[in-house]
Amino acid sequence: MEPLVRHKGKVACLNRVNVDTDQIIPKQFLKRIEKSGYDPFLFYDWRYLENGEINEQFELNQGEVQGASILVAGDNFGCGSSREHAVWALRDYGFRILLAPSFADIFYNNCFKNGVLPIRLNSDSWSKLAPYFKGEERWMTVDLERQEVEICEGMVLSFEIDPHRKQMLVEGLDDIGLTMRYQQYIEIYEKEQMAPYQRVYD
Amino acid sequence: MGSTLFEKIWNQHRVYQSDDGQSLLYVDLHLVHEVTSPQAFEGLRMAGRSMRRLDLTFATMDHNIPTDNPFVVHDPIAKRQIDALTDNCREFRVPLADLSSAEQGIVHVIGPELGLTLPGKTIVCGDSHTATHGAFGALAFGVGTSEVEHVLATQCLWQSKPKTLQVQLNGKLAPGVAAKDVILGLIAAHGIRFGTGYVIEYTGSAIPFLSMEERMTICNMSIEAGARAGLIAPDGITFAYLKGRAHAPKGVEWEKCLDDWKKLKTDVDASYDKTVVMDVSLLSPQLTWGTNPGMGGSVEGVVPHPSEYADEAQRFAVSEALQYMGLTPGTKFTDISVQHVFIGSCTNGRIEDLRVAATVVKNRKVAPGVRALVVPGSKGVKRQAEAEGLDEVFLQAGFEWREPGCSMCLGMNPDIVPPGQRCAATSNRNFEGRQGRGARTHLLSPAMAAAAAIAGHFVDIRQWELEQTGGVAHGTIGPA
Ligand code: SF4
Numbered sequence: 001m002e003p004l005v006r007h008k009g010k011v012a013c014l015n016r017v018n019v020d021t022d023q024i025i026p027k028q029f030l031k032r033i034e035k036s037g038y039d040p041f042l043f044y045d046w047r048y049l050e051n052g053e054i055n056e057q058f059e060l061n062q063g064e065v066q067g068a069s070i071l072v073a074g075d076n077f078g079c080g081s082s083r084e085h086a087v088w089a090l091r092d093y094g095f096r097i098l099l100a101p102s103f104a105d106i107f108y109n110n111c112f113k114n115g116v117l118p119i120r121l122n123s124d125s126w127s128k129l130a131p132y133f134k135g136e137e138r139w140m141t142v143d144l145e146r147q148e149v150e151i152c153e154g155m156v157l158s159f160e161i162d163p164h165r166k167q168m169l170v171e172g173l174d175d176i177g178l179t180m181r182y183q184q185y186i187e188i189y190e191k192e193q194m195a196p197y198q199r200v201y202d
Numbered sequence: 203m204g205s206t207l208f209e210k211i212w213n214q215h216r217v218y219q220s221d222d223g224q225s226l227l228y229v230d231l232h233l234v235h236e237v238t239s240p241q242a243f244e245g246l247r248m249a250g251r252s253m254r255r256l257d258l259t260f261a262t263m264d265h266n267i268p269t270d271n272p273f274v275v276h277d278p279i280a281k282r283q284i285d286a287l288t289d290n291c292r293e294f295r296v297p298l299a300d301l302s303s304a305e306q307g308i309v310h311v312i313g314p315e316l317g318l319t320l321p322g323k324t325i326v327c328g329d330s331h332t333a334t335h336g337a338f339g340a341l342a343f344g345v346g347t348s349e350v351e352h353v354l355a356t357q358c359l360w361q362s363k364p365k366t367l368q369v370q371l372n373g374k375l376a377p378g379v380a381a382k383d384v385i386l387g388l389i390a391a392h393g394i395r396f397g398t399g400y401v402i403e404y405t406g407s408a409i410p411f412l413s414m415e416e417r418m419t420i421c422n423m424s425i426e427a428g429a430r431a432g433l434i435a436p437d438g439i440t441f442a443y444l445k446g447r448a449h450a451p452k453g454v455e456w457e458k459c460l461d462d463w464k465k466l467k468t469d470v471d472a473s474y475d476k477t478v479v480m481d482v483s484l485l486s487p488q489l490t491w492g493t494n495p496g497m498g499g500s501v502e503g504v505v506p507h508p509s510e511y512a513d514e515a516q517r518f519a520v521s522e523a524l525q526y527m528g529l530t531p532g533t534k535f536t537d538i539s540v541q542h543v544f545i546g547s548c549t550n551g552r553i554e555d556l557r558v559a560a561t562v563v564k565n566r567k568v569a570p571g572v573r574a575l576v577v578p579g580s581k582g583v584k585r586q587a588e589a590e591g592l593d594e595v596f597l598q599a600g601f602e603w604r605e606p607g608c609s610m611c612l613g614m615n616p617d618i619v620p621p622g623q624r625c626a627a628t629s630n631r632n633f634e635g636r637q638g639r640g641a642r643t644h645l646l647s648p649a650m651a652a653a654a655a656i657a658g659h660f661v662d663i664r665q666w667e668l669e670q671t672g673g674v675a676h677g678t679i680g681p682a
Binding site: 113175176182201202 | 228
């Protein structure tokens, strides 16, 4: 995965609480066989009207947030089913950073497996933030190394993240990436320790 | 102190031991099928990764292929999964037994049949019944899609060491009592969770009398007891089964492997974390009446009453199950009629299973109103059965003779049981909706299922006079 050390991006804001994974990606899109290409289905029922037209009211359909890579969301974001598809959809849409007062557990874990950084903000800073991102194009910078978010000049918030997960993102490692660090052991094993029956015979 | 068979395999495959108790285990054989692999291949592609060991990976298609004409797939989702596997195997160059291959079949049937499954190996597959391969003294278990991807990329898996459970099977099976009855009886006696957190090793005086097919049936359903894996130490029967199989070692290599394999048994001074003992000579044919594999009993019994259970939660579960199954407490099992019979699956879709079933149906007719299906576990099994004329026996009796696949075991293909109808099935799960929405599944042995098809209701197979069609002896070697 692409390492995430410092990220500057456009901000979109979804001022709603308890956004569940069914809203993030409805179940009819779970039967796909791919792990990518989920961007058209993100927030499907909100993004489109029943007749399939774009819902002009929906936050992410506003002109000033097109191309956003940072999402500011409400409390308990990502609750509901464990589907990893929710993170895949957010990632494929272009989001790399999520900020919310809190995230659902499984969703939070799934983010790290896919190179997405979820930042927990205390509700105080969040309530100050949300209105700021309305109606105008806004940018912010996230510095994962220093664990800081620069909202605008002079306004910097710090955040907590456990060191192991931080390292995974900073180095662009996923579970497989981590195991790859043991590659030398795997190679030694293959060379020296494998028994005859572990081989393949044709 | 000595080691158990499980510990020997575990230690042999440990690539790295981390401080937090996790072991990085090497995987000798990775079996792949169409349902749990597409996102794993896609993950590799997205990360620009390649596969570590093509030579240790083997793919087949089984779960959702139609068994009437496998080449005509009407369900678009099934079609996409089949096509995706074909494309992925082509792109990553994974060996694939596709629908036109003579080797195609249910993943857990073809592994042993092709000699890919060997004693002492670690084997994984994105399917919970991978435990089947444990019959050969291999450590085999099911994994999820993200782990499938992990194995494709690294040929390893992080695992924490499970505990060991010895299931000692003593005595000899009575005529008419099958390996399926052993595992169903065991789960009925000890519940569907007694193996949770453990790897089972089946030992005891019953083992030398069991053929490889019978051992596979028992190991297959270890997962229904909650265990991720079930093992049986390899012996002469194992070696005889494997010798000469397509991917089994040959010549000098065979001798070298044999030396290793003979050491694959639990040392006399080793100890297990837990032991359960069963005298299999006392077993009757079994069948399930409820909605999990532990809800079963002997064929001479009756449908239980919820009040027979001490525990409130159990009483509730039993009454719910009986309601779903449409059964009245006190009904004799042999008075329950069936509308469908399914002989097949990775539990009981092998040549010996078909031979036994054929013995039962020979010169008899399927009861009116019963739809009976035989689905061989693989192309190899089908060929062998046809060479022995078993297909004719089934067809003359009024059975349908299908192409290999998982079929009615999970109803992902068009073979499903309609709501409210009852099916005698040789598969491994009787969960609500498993064979179709509202379908009522009873698990039993191939002989018992075949007899139910003829009688139109469950029967005690021990009361039937059977003609021998030959080749049903214990320890028979399957198709080469
Ligand atoms: S036959 Fe049934 S249990 Fe076996 S692999 Fe197929 S679906 Fe799974």
